[in-house]
Amino acid sequence: LIRLAGASGRRPVRGKAGIPSTFRRPSLLPRLQVHAARLLSGEDVVLKVQKKGVQGSLKADLDLLYANARVLQLLGVVTAELSDVVATLRSAILEEIDFVLEAQRTEQFAEFLARSPELDGVVTVPKVYRAASASRLLTLERLYGVPLIDLESVRKYQPQPELALIVALNTWVSSVLTNEWFHADVHAGNLLVLTDGRVAFIDFGIVGAIPAATAEGMLDFVRSFPAGDMAGVGRALEKMGFTKELSEEQSAAFAKDIGEVIASIDSMTADIATTASAGAAASAIDETQLNRAVAAVARVAEG
Structure with a gap:
């Protein structure tokens, strides 16, 4: 009333x-x-x-859409990815109402x-x-x-x-x-x-929502990076799934590679600032430094 x-x-x-x-x-x-x-x-x-009937009609439409996606998948017209997308969309829309x-x-x-x-x-x-x-x-x-x-x-x-x-x-x-x-x-x-x-x-x-392990890794990264703890950064990236599960020895090598990437970037940034303050072109970067940074990034990517 x-x-x-x-x-x-x-x-x-x-x-x-x-x-x-x-x-x-x-x-x-x-x-x-x-x-x-x-x-x-x-x-x-x-x-x-x-409004009355919104949930029922919307659910029926989404069920039909998902059924069509599944039929197309079984016929080989589309891949399973379309069915997954439709299923996720269906779940999200029904939750919203x-x-x-x-x-x-x-x-x-x-x-x-x-x-x-x-x-x-x-x-x-x-x-x-x-x-x-x-x-x-x-x-x-x-x-x-x-x-x-x-x-x-x-x-x-x-x-x-x-x-x-x-x-x-x-x-x-x-x-x-x-x-x-x-x-x-x-x-x-x-x-x-x-x-x-x-x-x-x-x-x-x-x-x-994000997985608990990913959230924990993000927190570890936020704590480790400002402190310069590259071992902590490496473990955080591992938790977040940026790399495969590593042994203790591999983790140490991974942390070392990350440290070299950060050091190379910091060095180039400092040189650019110095060059700019001297009135020269700010884009002047030592080629050796650039190559070193690229190589360090490549090692991290391979890890």
């Missing part, structure tokens, strides 16, 4: 989507699936409404933020109102803000817009490395700067 604000005041309208009787004054615009509303308890919310799953992901991301004290009061996600949600209705806290790319509007709430961008980027990267999944649809509409200056992530219909 939803209470609409009509010309003659409030009137109850019974819906067919299992909509709980906790709303009043929603602005239900024709053909839109996202609406503003207010709970009877007073909280401003956003309603994501899915699964409001129960989206509610769960939104709450999980809130838990991820709660595990990061440095993000407290800096980054947020909308609260999920479970009691006011259903299979085809997702009720979320309404957040007031502006898209992150609208710099003029952002400056009203954050004097240094670049700081908001850095916060958003750091949060996203942290979620990639430490959370079981990450927001895979980060664009202007899904990143807001709120009126209180916080950054908000919204719309968790599409997410991505």
Whole structure:
């Protein structure tokens, strides 16, 4: 039961989507699936409404598409790759319209933020109102803000817009490395700067994930590279799958090759800077250094 604000005041309208009787004054615009509303308890919310039959018809279409891909594969017209692509697409689309799953992901991301004290009061996600949600209705806290790319509007709430961008980027990267999944649809509409200056992530219909070993390798790389620990860099690259599994002796040789690549690049960079400061052409690079760097890269590639 939803209470609409009509010309003659409030009137109850019974819906067919299992909509709980906790709303009043929603602005239900024709053909839109996202609406503003207010709970009877007073909280401003956003309603994501899915039309009846959408999941069933979409699933039927995707199943037919996958079946056709499989038939073409069996006939030898296409390779198995097409079936794999269609299967992945089918899974992603069905997940995107699964409001129960989206509610769960939104709450999980809130838990991820709660595990990061440095993000407290800096980054947020909308609260999920479970009691006011259903299979085809997702009720979320309404957040007031502006898209992150609208710099003029952002400056009203954050004097240094670049700081908001850095916060958003750091949060996203942290979620990639430490959370079981990450927001895979980060664009202007899904990143807001709120009126209180916080950054908000919204719309968790599409997410991505990387294997735990890869995430661990990425963290190791971030720690090892700035410290000049080439052995650590080598092990990190191995964890991420950039090379085959190596023996202890091979790992040591791999680390040495990586160190030579970095040293060669650093040497050329220093020479370019020196040449440029002397007023000469900045592109003047010692050919011996260049050959040495190329050879070092080749050894790493072979490893």
